Amino acid sequence: MSAPKVAFFDLACCEGCQLQVANLGEELLDLLGHIEVVEFRELMSEKWDGEYDLAIIEGSVTNEEAEEKVKEIRRRSKMVMAYGACAVNGGINGIKNKTPMEENGRIVYGDRFKDYPSMPTKAVGDIIEVDYIVPGCPIYPPEFLKVLKSALAGLEYVIPDHAVCVECRFNENECMYEKGINCMGPITRAGCNSWCLNNGNRCYGCRGLLSNPNIHGARDVMKKYDLDPDVILKSIDMYNAAAGGKDE
Amino acid sequence: MKDVLLKKELFDGFVEALMNSYKVAAPTRRGDKSFAFDFITNPSEVCLDHIPTILPPKKYFLPQHETLLEYDTTEGQNMQAFVEIEPMVILGVHSCDIAGIQCLNHVFMDRPKDYHYQARHDKILLIGYECLRKCDQYASCGLMQTHTPTGGYDIFMTDMGDHYYFSINTFAGKGMVQLFEGFEPADTVAEKTLKKLRSDKKKLFKNETDVSLAEIPSIFEWGFDSHVWDRTAEKCLSCGNCTNVCPTCYCFDVNDEPELNLAKGRRVRVWDSCQNETFAIIAGGENFRPKRAQRTRHRFFRKFKYPVMRYGKFFCTGCGRCSRQCMASINLKETISNLKRSWGEI
Numbered sequence: 323m324s325a326p327k328v329a330f331f332d333l334a335c336c337e338g339c340q341l342q343v344a345n346l347g348e349e350l351l352d353l354l355g356h357i358e359v360v361e362f363r364e365l366m367s368e369k370w371d372g373e374y375d376l377a378i379i380e381g382s383v384t385n386e387e388a389e390e391k392v393k394e395i396r397r398r399s400k401m402v403m404a405y406g407a408c409a410v411n412g413g414i415n416g417i418k419n420k421t422p423m424e425e426n427g428r429i430v431y432g433d434r435f436k437d438y439p440s441m442p443t444k445a446v447g448d449i450i451e452v453d454y455i456v457p458g459c460p461i462y463p464p465e466f467l468k469v470l471k472s473a474l475a476g477l478e479y480v481i482p483d484h485a486v487c488v489e490c491r492f493n494e495n496e497c498m499y500e501k502g503i504n505c506m507g508p509i510t511r512a513g514c515n516s517w518c519l520n521n522g523n524r525c526y527g528c529r530g531l532l533s534n535p536n537i538h539g540a541r542d543v544m545k546k547y548d549l550d551p552d553v554i555l556k557s558i559d560m561y562n563a564a565a566g567g568k569d570e
Numbered sequence: 571m572k573d574v575l576l577k578k579e580l581f582d583g584f585v586e587a588l589m590n591s592y593k594v595a596a597p598t599r600r601g602d603k604s605f606a607f608d609f610i611t612n613p614s615e616v617c618l619d620h621i622p623t624i625l626p627p628k629k630y631f632l633p634q635h636e637t638l639l640e641y642d643t644t645e646g647q648n649m650q651a652f653v654e655i656e657p658m659v660i661l662g663v664h665s666c667d668i669a670g671i672q673c674l675n676h677v678f679m680d681r682p683k684d685y686h687y688q689a690r691h692d693k694i695l696l697i698g699y700e701c702l703r704k705c706d707q708y709a710s711c712g713l714m715q716t717h718t719p720t721g722g723y724d725i726f727m728t729d730m731g732d733h734y735y736f737s738i739n740t741f742a743g744k745g746m747v748q749l750f751e752g753f754e755p756a757d758t759v760a761e762k763t764l765k766k767l768r769s770d771k772k773k774l775f776k777n778e779t780d781v782s783l784a785e786i787p788s789i790f791e792w793g794f795d796s797h798v799w800d801r802t803a804e805k806c807l808s809c810g811n812c813t814n815v816c817p818t819c820y821c822f823d824v825n826d827e828p829e830l831n832l833a834k835g836r837r838v839r840v841w842d843s844c845q846n847e848t849f850a851i852i853a854g855g856e857n858f859r860p861k862r863a864q865r866t867r868h869r870f871f872r873k874f875k876y877p878v879m880r881y882g883k884f885f886c887t888g889c890g891r892c893s894r895q896c897m898a899s900i901n902l903k904e905t906i907s908n909l910k911r912s913w914g915e916i
Contacts, residue, residue, distance in 0.1 A: 491895075
């Protein structure tokens with residue numbers, strides 16, 4: 323049995339998630355023993371024109387060219403994984419969806435903005451069917467490996483739909499709210515092993531909201547700690563402006 | 571077994587003697603008001619005057635992530651049970667947390683026995699530490715009557731001014747005391763002082779609520795449909811803090827974690843929580859407790875009703891962690907009290 327052919331692609335993004343893969347170190351070597359990487363712009367110049375067993379896409383779709391590219395990748399791939407906040411829920415690129423496209427164009431390109439057509443930011447999953455996702459900005463490498471292994475084994479992988487707080491308690495961190503610091507942990511999906519919190523930072527909600535967050539309750543919590551919920555909840559937009567969230 | 575006394579200035583020496591024979595876990599400072607049990611490398615790290623730690627010592631009996639077995643499918647289906655535990659001492663465990671471990675013992679030693687739990691349990695020695703005053707406003711050890719130990723420890727330490735009184739409960743406890751030469755036998759004066767101290771404690775650790783322990787079963791008999799659960803659910807973020815920090819919550823999930831070759835891997839047990847929305851989802855997508863109110867109610871019933879039916883025991887130790895950790899201020903004492911008051915209301 324030949325090793326599965328895996329290709330890495332990037333759209334609108336900072337390529338930070340590819341960097342996480344490149345930085346896997348020893349695990350990368352182990353990984354390369356089990357897959358054949360046929361395209362990976364950050365690491366190699368080779369291209370491939372056959373069928374991919376697994377395409378791993380970073381970045382969001384922000385113009386027609388990217389939309390076509392994503393569709394082409396889907397046609398040529400048995401399985402597709404969207405990884406990183408940009409690919410999974412639009413990520414930081416989604417911020418532009420809050421202002422009219424023409425205004426965005428003028429801010430960035432001035433009067434010649436029409437030469438650089440752009441459209442509202444979309445996640446990869448908004449354009450094509452995606453088999454696996456790895457949320458986060460950047461991806462949490464151990465989770466990426468877990469999802470990749472599921473893909474290689476052909477098994478479903480379900481991203482947790484419970485709060486980051488769960489993992490934060492596992493790690494016995496002192497609660498940010500106890501320190502009077504706002505935190506998106508209670509309404510953000512776990513799976514990152516509370517990576518930021520373990521390192522003294524707060525949660526920014528980069529992995530996206532829970533499917534059913536208690537936003538009213540979260541507002542009350544912020545008020546209790548003398549924090550302004552309107553300002554804080556806006557910060558969710560940093561990563562999630564392109565994604566809709568329901569509040570029940 | 572004959573109890574002993576230890577001069578306070580010799581305590582560090584005793585801890586060092588323990589560290590020579592065991593891994594020693596003790597409460598250590600984590601933040602301004604927070605503590606955590608951790609393995610110590612120096613007796614000076616021990617904080618005996620701690621309020622309940624973020625996680626209870628259950629994490630040593632039932633770790634957050636625990637490998638149950640290793641498998642290899644290269645030839646057939648080979649599986650090998652996996653237990654990794656060294657003999658260890660947990661030092662400075664409050665009586666509420668000892669009560670919590672006693673609850674877990676009931677669950678995991680019940681048939682069918684959980685051998686992973688048993689293997690850990692058999693390697694862990696407990697040295698308790700007596701609370702002489704209430705830790706904070708969240709605790710309800712007065713209501714739950716867990717402020718004074720009722721067994722479940724190897725040694726229990728009580729502060730007596732310039733001495734610690736060591737109540738020795740097991741041969742293992744006696745063995746630990748024999749590791750260090752600084753102990754003196756407890757005389758009748760010390761025994762009397764301990765008795766006096768414990769009877770004085772009853773005045774300090776009064777019931778913190780307007781609910782008596784005796785009426786809890788009846789409150790939870792009719793309280794299932796109370797509106798209290800809807801009000802609690804409005805606040806609840808389903809973050810799972812309350813169950814993760816609870817000394818008697820033991821629900822878990824089991825996952826297989828393959829290596830990259832996909833043939834070998836580990837089966838891992840991970841803490842789960844009834845507060846997580848996905849907890850009660852079964853094959854086909856049905857969710858037994860899709861509403862937040864159902865989930866918050868379930869937690870209380872798992873403390874005050876179901877274990878009473880199953881084990882004849884409340885599974886609340888009054889440690890106050892669930893209320894202390896709840897950013898939404900859902901308070902256990904208030905909830906029980908409101909539940910009592912909601913009688914007759916809809």
